[in-house]
Amino acid sequence: MYYDPFVLPFTLGLLLLLGYLLVKYGTWFWQLDAQDKKKIRYRLLTRRTLIALREIVAEGLIHRKIFKVNPRLGYMHMSLAFGWFLLIVVGAIEAHIFVKGSAPLYFPIFFRYFVPDQHHFFFSWGFAQLMDLLLLFVLSGLFMAFAKRFNAKTVGLKKTTKLKVVDKFVLTALWLIFPLRLLAESLTSGYHNSGGFLTGSLGAVFQYLFPTEPFIYPAWWAYSLSLGVFFVGLPFTRYMHIPTEMVLIFFRNWGLKLKVNNPVLKAVEIYSCPKCGICIDTCQLNELQNTTKSQSVYFIQRVRNAENYRELAENCLLCGRCESVCPVGIDLTALRLMHKTDFSENKKDQFAFVSERTNTADVIYFAGCMTHLTPTIKNSMEQIFKQAGENYWFMDKEQGACCGRPLKLAGQFQAASELVSLNRNMILQSGAHTLVTSCPICYKIFKEDYRLPLRVLHHSEYINELLVSKKIQVKKSTISVVYHDPCELGRGAAVYQAPRNALQFASNVIENGSSGQNSLCCGGSLANQSLSENNKQNIAHTTVHKLTDNNPELIATACPMCKKTLGAVSAVKVVDIAELVAKQMIVKPVHQKQKAVSVAEFA
Amino acid sequence: MQTKTIAIIGAGPAGMEASASLAKLGHQVVLIEKKASTGGHLNNWHHLFPDRRPAKELLQKLKQEVNHSNIEVMVNTAVHEVKQNDYRYELVLSEKNVINANAVLITTGFELFDAAKKEEYGYGIYNQVITNSDLEQLFQADNLAAQFKKPVKRVAFVHCVGSRDAKVNNHYCSKVCCVTAVKQSIEFKERMPETEVFCFYMDMRMFGPYYEELYREAQEKWGIVFIRGKISEASQTRDGSLQIKAEDTLASKPLRMNTDLLVLMAGMVPAEGNEHISRQFKLAIGDNRFFKSKDNHFDNQLSDTPGVFLAGACLAPMNITDTISQARAAALRIHEYLTN
Structure with a gap:
């Protein structure tokens, strides 16, 4: 012995x-709730488990x-x-x-x-x-x-x-x-x-x-x-991540998702963080002076230690840059957002004054609140719809309710869901087959929370389809354009190619060092309620600086918020894709008499 | 007494008034103006608040004053480079002109905030949206109504465009827009009494003598409606008029209204050339991007650089009364500096 x-x-x-x-x-x-337990029971003896094991070797080891x-x-x-x-x-x-x-x-x-x-x-x-x-x-x-x-x-x-x-x-x-x-x-x-x-x-x-x-x-x-x-x-200690990451990999492969009301997945994700610190360098708040250290690793640490994490939960752009590099694949944005609900009060019947109205149409256009603050975008979209001969209903033209996502980003999930059901009814009654929105913030909630039985397109995707199918035609300009990927559209909804294709029809697209998954946040994030305007502008400055690496003549984006935020600090003009396409569009006589809308000059 | 030369940069009311005062004290003045004419923003204004005195009157008086043998006015001239040697400044001007000055007074003033930066108000997009400066131009015409393509049954004034607005990084109050809006709304009513006039404000800042009285007149005599709340956006309706959205913060209610004309009270921002001037003379710039004086109580006309003085709206937004007072104060400080 x-x-x-x-x-x-x-x-x-x-x-x-x-x-x-x-x-x-x-x-x-x-x-775990009954639904998740059922998922595990059904999927335990399937290929998913083997894939999870392979992932444990590839990622955990x-x-x-x-x-x-x-x-x-x-x-x-x-x-x-x-x-x-x-x-x-x-x-x-x-x-x-x-x-x-x-x-x-x-x-x-x-x-x-x-x-x-x-x-x-x-x-x-x-x-x-x-x-x-x-x-x-x-x-x-x-x-x-x-x-x-x-x-x-x-x-x-x-x-x-x-x-x-x-x-x-x-x-x-x-x-x-x-x-x-x-x-x-x-x-x-x-x-x-x-x-x-x-x-x-x-x-x-x-x-x-x-x-x-x-x-x-x-x-x-x-x-x-x-x-x-x-x-x-x-x-x-952080070494809890060693065994817990395996649990997370199994759960993920069995299809278990973060839920606002269930503590388990939140805890599994939090304990899976190895505190490797990769998220720190990628965070744009890092460059600012006098801000709290609120990077994901610190946020998770606070939550795990049951310390007050309110300030950290709120001081985040929710841009998703850390999530895209997290080696454990923790849902960092969703996780942060769900912890915001701990500090938000939900008032009842906030939207009793909003009335439902509807219209029948093939295509619904939902500009979104931010687009109403950048009217050139919605005017351009109307020109494009008319030129394409589309039977469309401009849902929020004169009065409309918010899509709900800003409330969700503030942690007010309940209030957001009230708006979702209000808008959803109007959308369904219209009988439309497609919903087009100009705002990536709206786009994300339409896609994820509305459960709509119709196509939801961001206007960059829609314009690209019109150009490909030649429903509208543009005169290609020689102007060099760099495309800024909005967080909610790129990392948030994986739309990277359609905007570039659409732009290529109308101009000469050049890339910059930090595009696609690595693109920077404009700084105007609706999610961050604690960042000063000054700091937001500092972020915008850096982003513009990186975007103009290759000296483009124009910065194009696909988000009214990005346009406004970057435009406020950029020496290079910032436009939306819709504006550029509308300006280059070959206008043919159409059925409806078109109103002349003055579009600001670009170059 | 040996004659000393003073270079004054910017020939608006501050520069002109200071030139006149210094000339009277026996100094030689070179008044440098980037633009083609002297007078600055006075050229673009019809009447002044609160007494509605024609801007032309002031302009004429200032022009008479600078018409003095000790004053050389150089228009279409910019300051390119500055060299300092032993309390003298060598200014390299356009076309390689060089002047030597014993003292320099900066009176570069302000620029109007570019209202197109607040895209949500639709300036440059909808032709029913104009600025306070555009409206002054329209007031020059005899028949105001004839200036509009469609009848103007309602007009709305938006205060604080580009002022007190963190979104455009202007945290300061431009001070004069409230009373300008009151003045312009009365002038509008006088010319077109049938038109309804609304003013959307955050706070009414009636800081000067007879301003409050003018505000009262606007309400009592002219029935102008003042609504506390900022307009969030303007858009075009089917019939071609504008729809504006705002919140009436006294009634705590969202508000929607159609209007035929929207007047944006664009605030003051530091003149574009200030940055260049500040680098050349090593002058401090405040957080609000205007020049910073040495002491805001006792040495308001002094900069941190000896021999370089400041006056007028290049220091902060201000009205013409204060500008003229500052110009005279600066002249006195320069005189003290040169004679000691």
């Missing part, structure tokens, strides 16, 4: 951890996504996670071959102590080398993590996360595990003249320098203690 009291810190620590996880995850599962964003940081995470995992697996195989049967839980971990002379079993030499190689792999990552703590730039980050005391304590335990393992194994190998290329050589050096024997036993105790402390401390 292989046993020594020094295995106790490790064994007890591990058992406590497993017990904690069992209770924690069991409670979460219990708290190899950290493929971090590699894509930042190879150095990817290597660091991979060597720690995947390296440690392989150490456990290969160690278990080695121990299994040696005892030719089952062994206690701790046996593979302390194998070198119990079996110091490894010359007597199958492939023992190979195992010694392999285990040393894996240990070296982990240690290399550890070295990078160590360097990152002192200088984030070594792994290509501008800033790294600030840690709590308990995090630092457990982090120290984690950092000690592998050096202590190296020490314990080397001392043992030195004394017994065994070990692989790393522990064997290091051991020989130790043995040459001093008698190793008295240090062997304390070193194994220290190794076991560091493991035990790490396991016991894990639930209270």
